[in-house]
Amino acid sequence: MVANLSVSQHSDVPIYRQIVTQLTFMIEMGQLRDGERLPGSRLLADNLGINRNTVAHAYADLRDQGLVEARGRNGMVVVGGERARSASRIRDRAREILQAAARECAELGLAPSDVRELVLDLAARAADSAPRVSFVECNADRAHYFADELEKHLDIGVKPLVLGDFDPAVERPDLVLTTFFHLAEVRGLLRGPSTDVIAIVVAPHVQTLLQIAQVPKNRTVGLWYSTEDQAASIRDSLAQAGVTNTRVLTGADAGADTGADADTDADDERLDGVDLVVVPSEMPGLRRRLEGRVRVIEFGNVLDAASIRMVREVVRDLQVARR
Known part of the structure; x- marks a missing residue:
């Protein structure tokens, strides 16, 4: 699919931006699907006859948008x-709304320049009144998942942030959301005189804790995540x-979403003395791999109704205060 990519050396649009735009479109249209590899930066640069750093810049931009990741x-x-594709549908819907409004403005006799000025002014006012909201997690996938879900319910932008990958001195949103597991750490990083930090996903968190609390103190709760850092953070x-x-x-193969072909001897040794294993919800294959040998629960990573209602109320209060 990437063979269809082309760039112009004579365009006013920077070449890296041309690459980003075209690859984003391919992803939105399903021409590039999740799990597909992009060509190496050297290979694509040679193919397009451009500098390798330009391709690296484009890939970094796509990574920052959460569209690709390095593996x-x-x-x-x-x-x-x-x-x-969700963002594309939102833009399409916004285009329909603006198209209808622009048509009515034209029927009222407004010139295109007047309509453009009005739209820019209204957009600026809306941006000024909307609080800046971020969601912080230790995992990029979960950060983007929660940010996307919150955007659907709040009708405002929510910026995903990953612990350790942003500068606390630069990121100063009005409202910071996170899960209970990271509340203390995030408060230490981002809490300021004009920043609220609150934890969401209370119900799944409580349910997980209740099941963990049932394990006798002389027995062990195993934490099996794709990386040791993630498991240690939960610990x-x-x-x-x-x-x-x-x-x-977490072991060398812990991140593998495998089933019956997994090394059962290695698993049994790792599970010795363990009564309960906590796994992330984004690794269903791991749960299937362990079920029948040990009790398994997924850590609650689902946005619950109580969290949505609470955040909506906090955002509304912030909007009222900014008027």
């Missing part, structure tokens, strides 16, 4: 297809809640 030797892989958060009988189970 070691596999290079850049498409991951944000559904998110891109530390549970420790703050008084749950200390945990063990990080």
